[in-house]
Each structure stands twice: as C-alpha cells, then as structure tokens.
Amino acid sequence: MKKRVVVGLSGGVDSSVAAYLLKEQGYDVIGLFMKNWHDDSVTISDECPWLEDSNDAMLVAEKLGIPFQTVDLSEEYKERIVDYMFREYQMGRTPNPDVLCNREIKFDVFMKIALGLGADFVATGHYCRKGTIEKDGKEIYQLLAGKDPNKDQSYFLCQLSQEQLSKTLFPIGELLKPEVRKIASEQNLITAEKRDSQGLCFIGKVRLPEFLQQKLAPKDGIIVEVPSDFEEYKLETPNFTSEEEELQYLASKHTYSLSDGKKIGVHHGAHYFTKGQRKGLAVGGNKEPLFVIDTDVNENIIFTGQGKSHPGLYRRGLFVKKEEIHWIREDLKLFENQKMEVMARIRYRQPLEKATIHATVSGLYVIFENPQSAITEGQFVAWYKTNELLGSGVIS
Template identity: 70%
Template sequence: MAKVVIGLSGGVDSSVAAHLLKEQGHEVIGLFMKNWHDDTVTISDECPWLEDSNDAMLVADKLGIPFQTVDLSEQYKERIVNYMFDEYARGRTPNPDVLCNREIKFDVFMDIALDLGADFVATGHYCQKKTTTENGQTIHHLIAGADPGKDQSYFLCQVSQEQLAKTLFPIGHLQKSEVREVAASQDLITAGKKDSQGLCFIGKVRLPDFLQQQLQPKTGNIIEIPAHLSVSRMSELSTEDEVFSLSRKRTYLESEGTLKGQHQGAHYFTRGQRRGLNVGGTPEPLFIIETDVESNTIFVGQGKDHAGLYRRGLFIKPDEVHWIRTDLKLEVGETMPVMGRIRYRQQLEPATLYQRADGLYMVFDDPQSAISPGQFAAWYKDEECLGSGVIA
C-alpha cells in the first residue's frame, strides 16, 4: 500500500476521501492548507479557514491519521491574488479555482507532500483518473466525476501528466449523496457541513470589495446597445476566414448607444453579469455584453437573448494552450472535433479545435453566451478532459 498525503480542507468530500484511503490500507497523512488569513475582505464575521482547519483536525483525529497545517498564504497571494488583481485591471475575468489547482494544490502543495515521502497526493475532487499504456507510453486520463451534478474535472483542466501520475481521487466514482452517507456512517463531524462558497480559500467576499483593495473605484458610463447593432457589428467583422471572424470580439462606442447610468469601475464587472448595475426602468433586465477598461465603459443589452451576449468562437494564444493529453496535441493546420465548455457546470457543447500558427481557435456548433477573456475553455472527448486554455 502507498503513502498518501491528502489535502484535508475541513469539508465532507476530503474527509470521506481520507477515510476511504485509510480503509484501503494506505498510510495516510492529512495536511490542511492555510492559504489566506486577511479577514478584512470577508463580508461576514466567519473566519472560514480557522473553522475549516479545526474540522480537518477533528476528522484526522477521528480517523487516527497524522495531521498538520501548512501555511501557503505567501504563495497564494503571489500566484493567485496578485494574478486576479492584474487580470481584472486588464478587463479580464480569471477563474481562481482553476488557478488554485494549477498553482497551489498540484504544485506547491504537491511538492510539500512529495518531500514528506508521499507516493501520491489525494484530493476530494469529483473526478476520476484512468491509466493506460498506448504504444509503450503510459498515459493518465482525467475523467469526469461519476456525479454529473458535481463533476469538477473543469477545475482540473490545467493539470499535467506528471501531476496526474502522482494524484488519487478517492471519491470520484461516488455520488454526493453517497459521500454524505459514508461520512454519517463514520460519524465524521463534516457529514452535514454545507459546501464552501466564495473564492477558493478566501471565503465569502463581495468581489468588488475584494478588488477595491488594489483597484480604485473610477466612475464611468453604462451604455445600452440595441440588439440590431450587435447583429450588424458581427457582419461588419466578417471576413473570408470564417474561423477568425467567429472568434473576434465586438467593440462598441459610447456614441452608438444610450446612456443608462454610471458605475464605479469597468474592472469590477464581467460579460454576462446582471447583478450590481443598479439600473432599472427597462422592459427586460440589462446584461453586460462588453466592457472597456481603457475608456472605463460598460456596454449592456436588454434580455438574456441579446445578440451581443453570444458568439460561436474563441481564441487562445500559443503560450496559453495546455494539453493534458500531450499525445493528442494538434499541429499547425490540424483540426479536432471535441466537446467544450467555457465555465464550470456548463453542459458540454459540440465544437471544433483549429490549430493555427497564431494560436488555437475553438468554434462551437451553436453560439455561446458570455465568452469572457481570462476564463478557461476546456475540451473533452467523451468523459475525458483533454486540455484547456485561457480565452484571449
């Protein structure tokens, strides 16, 4: 049996994962990652990491496994928080959960675990791993979790073959309800604990409040764009290169729309957002269809079906393309039919990858709502996540 270090988060998923590993006969060590302790940005009196670390310690004690806390707050601030500030300042929308897995759990944390002599690192993610040998090469497959409502493979879309080789997902084959049943049967304190909400490891925060620590409020205009203009703008962008045309971002001018109100900073908002505009009086709700941090302008449209929200294509720069299945990596000029998603919990949608000299294009069969720069597009074959990239 192996020596396994598990990230005990203080939640039910990692608690049950640790129990299952112990039951299988592995030597298990529980580590709690303390990644944030600036309570000035939380919106409640809760101290999430303190409560979570205490629950993790009680679970470890109940299971009879060694437990310790590791402080990764410096690396978290440097790699996640600073990156988030920088991305929002540029008018992009980062995904801290994907970044946290890539930069912290499967990098810094994994290094600590391996230094402790671990054969594997385990997490409570709802995803699965399969290992095969093809043409004499060992290949690790990242497979979706068995519970479709909890599948977290999207959050791990930036892991590598080397990281997967050293990772175990003990609960990936279970339904969430089964995980809670196991926790209750073992009398684990986390059995009925609610799933965590908010930013990865930071807790419940109002994003604008969090961002205002470094991104200062700056008054700008909210401009409503009529749907017909978005349609005509799309045709204006069209070229003989359909893949390129479908992936281009629409741009608008303030003079093309109607002033609806003001906001406190375009960098606090993202495409598809409805809440937080504080503008009423329209027949249908206003949705953000585009932001411009240079002019500090937010462009909005009425209704969730507004043409400005939808686009079929997206582009990923060469240095932002990541293949989990490196053996399937496309060469320039090659294409691949895939199933794709641009956000967590989104249903997989049919798409085609086009690898070109300037980068990777992903074109969906049907228009997608709120394709946002900074987010991750992930592509799949059946239940397997093959790779991902940051939307440019």
Template identity: 65%
Template sequence: MNTKKRVVVGLSGGVDSSVTAYLLKEQGYEVIGMFMKNWHDESVTISNECPWMEDSTDAMLVAEKLSIPFQAIDLSADYQKRIVDYMFAEYKAGRTPNPDILCNREIKFDIFLKAAQKLKADYVATGHYCQRGELEVDGKTVYRLLAGADANKDQSYFLCQLNQEQLSKALFPIGHLQKSEVRKIAKEQDLVTADKKDSQGLCFIGKVRLPDFLQQQLKPKKGKIIVIPEDLPLYAEKTVPAGVSPQDFDQETLDAICMPLHYHADQGKQIGEHNGAHYFTVGQRKGLQVGGTGKPLFVIGTDTVVNNIYTGLGETHPGLLRYGLFVPKSDVHWIREDLRLEPGTTATYSGRIRYRQALSPVTLIMKENGLYVLFEQAQKGIASGQFVAWYDGAEAIGSGTIF
C-alpha cells in the same frame, strides 16, 4: 492491497476530503492529513465569514478519528502571489479570471504537491469529484482526467489545467461516488464533517461580494453605462456562414467569429453610471442598477481604459451570444499531450466555458498563432480570461485561457 504507498490528503475540513482520507486508509495506504491555510489577510475579509480556524479544527478532528498524522501548512504567501495578485491584475485589465482552476494548478497540485513530496509521499489526494484513468500509448503510461460519476458534482473542469506529471501523482478517491454516498460513509464513520454544508467559492472572499473584495486594490471610478443596439453592422460579420464546414472557414471569417468585440461610446447611448468597469464581466446581469429598460440588461463588453461598460437588452442580444473564441498559442494546454493538435489540423470534441455547463459540440482549428474554438450552438457570455475546456466523452482532453 497496497501497504507501502504514502498519500498526503488535502484535508479541508469538509466532508469530501474527510471521506477521501477514510477510503485511502481502508485501501491500505499510509495516509497523512494536511490542512492548507491559503489566506489570512484580515484587512480584506470579514474574519467570521472565512472560518478557516473552524475548518482547520474539523480537519484535525477527522485526522484524530481516523488515527492518521495531521499537520497544517501555511501557503498564504504563495496564494497571495499566484492567485490573489493574478486576480487583481486580470480584473484591472478587464478580464475574468477563474481562481478555482488556478488554485488547483498553482497551489494544490504544485506548492502543496511539493510539500507532500518533502514528506516522501507517493501521491497527493483531494476530495474532487473527478476520476483518473490510465492507458498505454506507444509503450508509455498516459494519465486521463475523467468526469466524476456524480454529474451534478463533476469537478473535472476545475482540474482542466493539470498536466501529465501532476496527474501521475494525483488520487481522487471519491470520484466514482455520488455525493449522497459520500455523506452516508461520513455518517457511518461518525466523522464530524458528515453534515457540514459544502463551502461556496473561495474562502478568502467568504460572503463578501466580489466588487467589495476588488475594491481593496481597485478603487471605485465613475463611468458610463452604454446600451448598444442589436442591429450594429459588425454583428453581421459574427454569424456563422450557412452550409460551410468550420474547417473550411477562411482566416478572416475565423477572426470575425472568434475574436472578442470592442465597442466605443458613439455606437450606442448612455443609460446610466457605474463605479468601475473592472468590477463587471461579460454576461453579467446583476449590479448594473439601471431600471425601466423593459428587457433585462446584460454586460456585453467592458473597457477598463476609458472606464465604460457596454450593455445589450435581452438574452438574445447578438453582443451576448458568440459562436467562437480564440486561445493564444501560449495559453493552449493539453492534458493529453499525445492528442495535441499541430498547426493546420482540426478536431471535433465537446466543450464548455464554465463549471457545470452542459457540454456542447465544438470544432478545434489549430493555427500558428493559436487555437480557434467554434461551437455548434451560440454561447452566452464568453469573457476574456475565462477557461474553455474540451472533452472526448467523459475525458477532459485540454483547455485554454480565452483571449
């Protein structure tokens, strides 16, 4: 029983963080509940679709019920600068950011952590479905980020940009539980959030469609939708050579497989118009509003400079499927610093490029310019700006922003 350690819990007004606070109190920690207000620009959202006031009230009621101190902290200026502005800049450049991963790295385990430390907290805790482990390497404690026990809710991918310092201060008290068990505990403790529905996505967007949100700064601009044929000669270079181990690929082959494709209008034919290439992302199917194509139409490339969208017909179009991706040197992040690859070395792990995606075997090849990630199975819809994360079993080892 630990009676001295102080923990600040990010109380969001949801069931997961509520149970997090309850469990920590039961374990003997001194618990403080803190609600983060991350967004309040009424001009870009519909206020009743972003119930932060209701969430704040629920968080306060939970703190009252558990007899723990409670305070709210307004982080909206930092959130605007570090998350929202970044999102707009990335979409404007034709890339696909992941605000959830950034929010954890930049807000919850940076700005919020610093606010907690001003309250002399030893740890911050969140209601994430993941687990923290420890081991000793060369006499030093190394922190491990492990998948949550509930495979359907595992959120380790969203925390794949955390570092050792952040992990050393983080607690994830519900990571070993199933969601059903968390709800059961909340009901038994008569917490107001016990039956509350899980929030979907980022509150500030609410139920507003992402293009509508982006239109606040990125204005609509008519452009061409081009369909690209399957037999484009450059697709032949993107295939993985048969019978050759990825470690033996030459530089030209690695670049051909891992670097993003760039299209131009005369490679295909126009089949429609769109309202702005920056509203679309690779792999997207909805929102194109082009009918009569037979097979479903997918975005396989965007060009925000000339304002064209490039599409392919069907889920097996070679422009939609890729065996590799590249992470520039400055964007490679190791959670496990002790497992960092040096240029000229390789490793095999499992990887994913989106939340809740099944892990797929990958080969990592580190070069002077960055990391080449080669998948055993072709991946659908690899988009620049997304994050790739690699795992050893249930442990997240590192991650990077896709070029």
C-alpha cells in the same frame, strides 16, 4: 510497505470522506490543511473562516486516527493567485482563481510539501477520476469526469500535467454526492452535514468589489445600453479568402463606442464587472433584466443589453494564444492546420457543447456548433472527448 498518501483536508465533507476511503484501502494517510489567506477584512467572515475549517479538518483527522498538520501557503497564494487576479481584472479580463489554485497551489506547492513528507501520492476531494492507458509502451494518465454529473469538477483541474496526474488520487470520483454524505454520517464525521463552500478556492466567500478595491481604486464611469437591433448585429457575413480569416471572424467580438447606445447610469469601475453579469448594475425601470455585454477598462465604460437573448451576448468562437494552450493528453496535441471535433465548455457547470478546435500558426480556435453566451476573456475553455478532458486554454 504501505503507500503513503497526503490528503488535502479542507474541512469539508468531500476531502474528509476521501481520507476515510484511503485509510480503508490500506494506505498510510496523512492529513494536511492549507492555510492560504489571512485577511479576514475582505471575506464575509462567517461564510467560511479558515479557522473553523482547519478545526473541522483536525477533528476529522483525529476521528480517523491519522496524523494532521496545517501548512501556511499564504505567501505563495498571494503571489501566484491574488496578484494574478489583480493583474487580470486590471486588464479587463476575468480570471478563474479556482483553476489556477489547483495548478499553482494544490498540485504544485502543496504537492511538493507532500512529496517532502515521503508521500507516494497526494489526494483531494474532487469529483473526478483518473484513468491509465498504455500507448507506445508508455503509461498515459487520463483526467475523467466524475461519476456525479451534477458535481463533476474535472473543469477545475483542466490545467494539470501528466506529471501531476501521475501522483494524484481522487478517492470520491466514482461516488455521487449523496453517497459521500452517507459515508460521512455513518462514520460520524463532523463534516457530514456541512454545507459546501461557495467561494474562492480555500478563501471562502470574498466580497469581490471590496477585494479588488484594495488595489484597483473605484472610478466612476458610464453605463451604456446597446439596443438589440444595433446595426452591426445585422451585417451580412463577408466572403472569406482563407479558413483562418473565417475562424478569426467567428471568434471576433463586437466592439462598441459611446455612440452605439444610450447612457443609462453610472458605475464605480469597469474592472469590477464581467461579461454576462446582471447583478450590481443598479439600473432599474427596464422591461427585461440588463446584462453586461462588454467592458472597456481603458475608457471605463460598461456596455449592456436587455434580456438574456441579447445578440451582444453571443458568439460562435473564441481564440487561445499559442503560449496559453495546455494539453493534458500531450499525445493528442494538434499541430498546425489540424482540427478535432470535441465537446467543450467555457465555464464550470456549463453543459458540454459540440465544437471543433482548429490549430493555426498563432494559436487555437474553438468554434462552437451553437453560439455561446458570455465568452469571457481570462476564463478557461476546456475540451473533452466523451468523458475525458484532453486540454484547455485561456480565452484570449
């Protein structure tokens, strides 16, 4: 019996080639397009309308001679992704909908539909790889970085579980992007030259402030510029009585008040801004570009600093609450007072950085060798050993 694989066809080149490769490998392949969003009023509609994508996905399935259908997951998407985004922004955190979409939609709701169609596996066009090792007589699945260093998407899958990985295939993980395009054009797939979508997972480009304005009303507030020689940046490192105290210190962020800088402008809602952001501030006349160094959603104030080396942007560590720690490799999980040297990143496309993770009674500290710019609450930190992603957590 042929093994059955359901491929999430998104209408892009990567999933098209994934479906082609699986068919070549002798699987019984079914293509499924996920419709996750109906509201065109907040998408920049010519940038990735789902209609065009589902049409391209259908044409690819036709060309490959595989069955195809569209599933409407917009209700689950709204509940699990969109509502979550609103809640996070309201609290002044910056969520990562792509990581969540993979955990909650593609590898949960979608996977259940696929298994209901008799699938042995689901497959996606992600640039990452799956490894299998045997340990203590049981199979353990590894999430490995994709071969293409420019396209590695393992970070987006940092919340997957052993159970989800066991039923997943990543057919293009061993390929480079140009090789994927070449296969698509040799097979005359309509998606061969299609640009990569740059938007919210399966929604397309969303005008974020307008999107958030549906729930979070605009409210004018003050933009404050904090000078780079602000007193608090010059304080001596205190003496610590315990390791946990030192970890807390390294992971703590600066807190600002109105009197710590000068008022330089007005914004329309602190919850529309995120740390490290430089666009959209609309304040001119500075020697160097302005960056958001912190937001206060309760007082509706944005704190900014000039230049990308402003000390307010940097810190050495971060903290993940106990309930928000996730291990893909549960067998390597740290227990209280244990630590591990890892490579870590706090956003997609960031080069991996040397760090040490420390497990404590309250959660996990990630302390970097070098200070990191714009560590942002609500985003995910992911930690690796060589090219394997071991675990992740929400930055608290």
